[in-house]
Amino acid sequence: NDIDGGISFYPHFTNRQGDTWIYSISALDFIEQMDELAKDGKIDLEDKSLEPVKIYHSISEDDNPILMFLDLKK
Helix, strand or coil: CHHHCCCCCCCCEECCCCCEEEEEECHHHHHHHHHHHHHCCCCCCCCCCCHHHHHHHHCCCCCCCEEEEEECCC
């Protein structure tokens, strides 16, 4: 998330308990944000062990939006 240097994340929806945040982002915006993080040295786009990097390499600009789920720790 944006607190620790990741992609900016502001939930569009939450579950009833409020501990799961749901956000959607267009494929193009996701690609652009990942490129920006790589340029700033915050993420290595060659480290394919990271799930966001796997997604980055498997999508194109005109793909469907990406849903992100964030489970908050207690």
